[in-house]
Amino acid sequence: MMTSSADALLAGNRLTLTDYRAKHFLWSVTNGVATITLNRPERKNPLTFESYAELRDLFRDLVYATDVKAVVIHGAGDNFCSGGDVHEIIAPLIDLPMPELLLFTRMTGDLVKAMRHCPQPVIAAVDGVCAGAGAILAMASDMRLGTARSKLAFLFARVGLAGCDMGACSILPRIIGQGRAAELLFTGRAATGDEGFAWGFYNRLCAPETLLDDAATLASELVAGPTFAHGITKKMLHQEWSMSIDEAIESEAQAQAICMSTRDFERAYRAFAAKARPVFEGD
Template sequence: MRTDVKHFLCRIEDGIATVSLDRPERKNPLTFDSYAELRDWFRDLHYSDAVKAVVFAPNGGNFSSGGDVHDIIGPLTKMSMKELLAFTRMTGDLVKAMVHCGKPIIAAVDGVCAGAGAIISMASDLRIATPEAKTAFLFNRVGLAGCDMGACAILPRIIGQGRAAELLYLGRSMTAEEGNAWGYFNKVVPAED
């Protein structure tokens, strides 16, 4: 399994792949390139015997701030319908690749976990948070639909229809305590653990 990736960090040790985004100074936003590379990496993971499980980890005190405002959100407003459709397919394909990779994925959420970052945590099999974790599905705040990347299908299965609607419609942050009480997080632990 490849660890020579360009747009995120990856190491494999004793069958555990630890993956994290690598722009801590910006709270680890995703770019077009990191989306594509993560999608391809998770697709390839299905065929790997070297990896038994994946930990999607925070970096620099944050999980991910979602799509990069300068690299993704701004350019989306100038894209043609064909380009928008290609981008939407790519982001959805990342979620599909995660769900179908055949390995358990644990999201270790610390600090900011927003937009596409929240989707990555949602698409994981288990979610563990620090008390500082704040998770927000912010799509409607940047002019996108709340159903992006499968959120309207997957999130209600985890926390229920009413709570999912609240987070998706309002774009408000869910605290670690709320996420734990609602069943989004499997556990809340101190960051040092």
């Protein structure tokens, strides 16, 4: 039987986020699917210092959340996100000394790290403008649904910055290939929805009016699956980028052995034997 100290330790590393009250975007949780809505449609949903920090902290907390099994992120209105707010972020940055600029760029990079390290699959539902830091949010997600009118643009070169922002030079080539990534990062041009789909940035294109529902349906399908194992899959997809083939095979052997010790693995077998559909519970 678990000791009271062990109970306390586990309790201290569990969170429920259904009732979380976001300050700088909208947040809701329904049947294990969390929805983040960037909610400044009159400005095409730009990010601020505060929304960057709150998103970073929320994705960090998701590591311990017991009630969130998948995340959908989208923008209110007809656009995903126009990037960092020109007046609330870009203008103040001009006057900051380099050490403080480095604090900011590390903070924005920490948001991507938090998205990559939370165990929940993250699905970006991208309509309209998806630019700058907004393009990074979509890139850092595990899957992306777009529309024909999606406009993907890594605008950094157009404001005098390098394209190597928030992990773009590492992650983007792995999604769309080195040459295509180089083109977008050097030129800052917008890729159409059709281009993004053909290049593999979007998993599929949806009608604008069904985009959010399609993303929620995909998220619900993932929630109905073996969510503990999904977390392992996400971890290995990220972790194996820096491994040799031999290291990856050994790591996957260890990861799969862990998954074989779960109740979900046993449930799947018993359901198969009974010619029934397994009901996974994530343990």
